[in-house]
Amino acid sequence: MASDTLWQRLRGWIKPDMIRPGGIKPDGIRPDPTGRTVTPPLRDTAGSTRVADSLRALLDDPTIPAAVRSELAGDFARIEAMLDKLERGELHVAVFGRVSAGKSALGNALLGREAFTVGVLHGTTTDAEHAMLDEAQHDGLVLIDTPGINELDGEARERLAFEVAEVSDLVVFVCDGDLTREELDALKTLAATQRPLLLALNKADRYGRDELDSLLQHLRLRVAGLVRAEDVLAVAAHPAAQRVVEVDARGHEQVREQARLPDVAALRERLLAIAAREGKTLSAINAGLYAGRLTDQVSTRIAQTRQAVAAKLIRQYCLAKGVAVALNPIPVADLLAAAGLDAAMVVQLSRVYGLPLTRAESGRLVAVISAQLAALMGAIWGMQLVASALKGMSAGLSVVVTAAAQGALGWYATVLIGRAAERYLIAGKSWGEAGAKRAVANIVANLDRDSILREAREEILKRLKARRA
Template sequence: MATDFQRVERMLDRLENEELHVAVFGRVSAGKSALGNALLGRDAFAVGVLHGTTTDADAARLDEAAAAGLTLIDTPGINELGGEAREKLAFEVAEVCDLVVFVADGDLTREERDALRALSTTKRPLLLVLNKSDRYGEDEREGLLSRLREHAAGLIAPEDVMAVAARPAPRDVVEVDAEGHERRSSMPRPPDVAALKDRLLAIAKREGKALSAINAGLFAGRLTDQVSERIAAARRDVASRVIRQYCIAKAMAVALNPVPVADLLLAGGLDAAMVVQLGRVYGLPLTRSESGRLVAVITTQLAALMGAVWGVQLVASALKGLSGGLSVVVTAAAQGALGWYATVLIGRAAEHYLISGKSWGEHGAKRAVAGVVAALDRDSILREAREEILRRLKTGDRRSPP
């Protein structure tokens, strides 16, 4: 999380300095690093014949665009075998950049099409370039560009799909001397990236600051959502521990109290105390009277849905009193398990109410409580409860967990 906030700070710094960061993205060996070097006019990025030459994110300022603040970011290839971590890094880099140049060296593979669609979800402007275009004749090159525009339809404007040649193959030259002897040699050719460079510089000049601002806002918004989800997950975890503590406390209190009605009254008091604790967990404090009313609403709905369960609990409570204590071991686990289950239901229903901002929602308490009942596995909860209660009765451990 600290790294994410550092990214936001860097994006704000870029916005202040009017920088535009461009991610060069694509499949292994499509020529991403070579394209970056061609745009820069110098060897800023490592280029190799082996797959996976780029293993980390490197950045270099585009010298000719110093005033525009254009910065290229070279990324690892998306399809390297066993390179899941590199692919993840590539997507992360693209996410925090302002614009993405997607590099291909032929018709797009399924993997590239999937990556292109995934990148489009980041809401970053995209350019798609056909690299190594010098390998193709004019008709073949135009056919490939048409195919790329079809793949990119709805994602990239047709004019933003273009051909480049970052490292054109050397041109064979045949020289004939005065005596008629031929001498063959190779003459290097300069990169053909002018159209792409002009397009990038035009975007930087016209839209650079706006893109940086929009993308910083998008990233910060996603980060806020992630933080909110992590907070919610932490609260759910704490709430689960609170509910379990009260499950054990209530189950043992109900199982061990020999007075038939008093144990049920005690159970109601524990439910109210649990709801107060849950209110604190979710940052929505409840008074004792508020928690009591909430428990009353929940238990009323539960009674309507599960009258038979509460009937069994009342019978077990009466049986325990009439037996003079002889059937305590027989009935205590069953009664305590029902008390445990009731606590889970009340706790989860109270959670729903609190997560919704102290509201049952448009469908009311009946529908909400019914949904909680349907979502829980009653048999597994009762089984866990009976096992825990019997263990505690046998060992004499009546404490709730810390």
């Protein structure tokens, strides 16, 4: 399938050494002998172009059924948005944190304007908001404010926050003190999304210098393996007003409140540096990873659709063969030799799975499967099969009842052949390392023989009685 090739291309471009604790690093970043990370200037235009081409291939893949495309319409829309983002050269940064940690205030401070709503009460930010970072218009840095992870509306808003993380390239997690268990759990979840993480200790103005240094060191230890030490930064998005004492000409003191400017320079410089150096690569990798997950979903849906169609097809042939055998009974020993309908069924199955077989190829496949079934059907197994087919039927063993039992055996043989052929096709026309014998034996072992025979008897009897009537 074309989408399989797409994901193979994406995986070929996203190299294993691009993954690091707390996120993904672009190719070219290597630690120097002292352990520090040395990152050369990076503009991986070729990599971005390859991923963009792969995204277009996924969007335009003609092998994806309309029903699957409709079912995953939201995901395909995200891919289109990611493609647009890649073409604009944007880096999307999600801002996370608890309610009142100062996420929106930090976003506004980074932007230098009131772009996000700031409020004291819970629930101020109820949806994701986007704004271009003023100082980074050229580098295309976009901030995304999110609901607090402990909002009153809880699960729904937290789920929204993590969905935003999934389509963001970088995450800034905002705290205002030591991390709570809830915050640490959220950080671990975010790290699992393989996004680069920065931890911003907000309201740093509340601490003295020594106390702040001690808290930053403590936070770096707590998030080791999730966030790099150099990415744990102190900020003051909305510092408390400073008390200023003024003495007038007569010596009278007057105390007034003087607003202080936000202190987010270190974080802003870090974000701008990442955007300038790694932005296109991070954006391309994130898009590639998301497209890979969507490709897997598409493949799963297509496989489910094919399996449903195949199950319906096998049942139709089971019914046709079961009724045919019942109307013209043949000895049990010759049931597996009635390969005409089975060969036709396998041809149809091969088309369902997009691996068409000729009638001759289908016949050979049925012969291989039948030979393995015959080897399994020793005398004792054959007697048990006959007993199962007759079990629960009229003690009188009328002609109709006997015919239904024989038809049920034909039905069961067709189920076995259909399931075995389906397995062969799913594996790409291969029995795998274990070979046909083991594959067919596993099919036999995993099928509920008695329930299949019971359904077959009931359905065939109903058809035979309808014909007699």
